[in-house]
Amino acid sequence: MNIHTRFAPSPTGRLHLGHAYSALQAHDFARGAGGRFTLRIEDIDGTRSRPEHVAAILADLDWLGLIRDEPPTFQSQRLGLYQDALDRLRAMGLLYPCFCTRADIAASLSAPHGPDGPLYPGTCRGLVDPDLTRPHSWRLDMAKAVARTGALTWHDAEAGTVDADPASHGDVILARKDAPASYHLAVTVDDAAQGISHVVRGADLFAATHVHRLLQALLDLPTPEYRHHALLAGPDGQRLAKRHGAPTLESLRLAGEDGRALSDRLRKGEVPIGFGQIEA
Numbered sequence: 001m002n003i004h005t006r007f008a009p010s011p012t013g014r015l016h017l018g019h020a021y022s023a024l025q026a027h028d029f030a031r032g033a034g035g036r037f038t039l040r041i042e043d044i045d046g047t048r049s050r051p052e053h054v055a056a057i058l059a060d061l062d063w064l065g066l067i068r069d070e071p072p073t074f075q076s077q078r079l080g081l082y083q084d085a086l087d088r089l090r091a092m093g094l095l096y097p098c099f100c101t102r103a104d105i106a107a108s109l110s111a112p113h114g115p116d117g118p119l120y121p122g123t124c125r126g127l128v129d130p131d132l133t134r135p136h137s138w139r140l141d142m143a144k145a146v147a148r149t150g151a152l153t154w155h156d157a158e159a160g161t162v163d164a165d166p167a168s169h170g171d172v173i174l175a176r177k178d179a180p181a182s183y184h185l186a187v188t189v190d191d192a193a194q195g196i197s198h199v200v201r202g203a204d205l206f207a208a209t210h211v212h213r214l215l216q217a218l219l220d221l222p223t224p225e226y227r228h229h230a231l232l233a234g235p236d237g238q239r240l241a242k243r244h245g246a247p248t249l250e251s252l253r254l255a256g257e258d259g260r261a262l263s264d265r266l267r268k269g270e271v272p273i274g275f276g277q278i279e280a
Contacts, residue, residue, distance in 0.1 A: 003035025119170030
């Protein structure tokens with residue numbers, strides 16, 4: 001098998017130590033097998049993506065010594081692929097427009113919880129003659145989709161064979177009101193189009209793979225091998241995240257830290273004092 005991995009950050013802020021660890025895992029897996037390592041910029045969130053963050057991502061990876069085998073790809077240049085996928089799913093009768101806001105969903109006392117919080121209660125499912133001139137997203141009718149594919153599995157290097165349970169996510173959004181595709185749809189289409197053989201990413205995305213496996217089956221796409229690695233946590237025990245103000249790689253670089261030496265320490269399982277690992 002020709003090994004091909006990717007690192008796929010969103011240019012919505014500066015990379016932090018957790019990003020470095022994840023990029024290193026994907027890079028070294030490919031390099032150890034004589035394969036290819038690709039950078040994909042997930043920039044379809046037009047309200048938050050910034051060109052200066054793209055430049056910073058490239059600078060950070062160079063500083064860490066992680067060499068790409070080809071120029072970066074940008075999701076914003078691949079919108080036609082996502083539209084084709086949406087058109088196919090719509091033709092199968094699996095999509096419906098949703099006009100609800102997050103506040104509407106949160107206010108619904110009947111909404112059960114899934115891996116990402118409250119599940120969509122199906123308010124807009126089955127609307128007759130919906131007004132598509134109003135802002136709306138497109139949701140997957142999960143019950144119909146699961147009935148169409150039947151039982152599915154996927155393989156993770158740590159967890160082994162996993163029975164896919166996409167229904168636990170409810171009717172997920174595949175095209176947002178403010179973006180032409182959701183994370184679930186875009187990443188599934190891109191991994192197939194780019195020939196990604198092994199998806200190496202953080203354990204926080206393990207649950208999302210259930211949805212991705214379903215979309216692969218619906219769209220007749222190949223299923224890569226998966227490896228969901230442990231996450232880095234800060235001194236507070238919480239996983240490192242942009243929204244939590246995790247220390248950036250840029251700040252380490254400007255402070256005189258040697259990026260390649262940092263990569264070597266991370267390879268040995270050595271993290272800065274006060275940091276640790278968690279599974280999700």
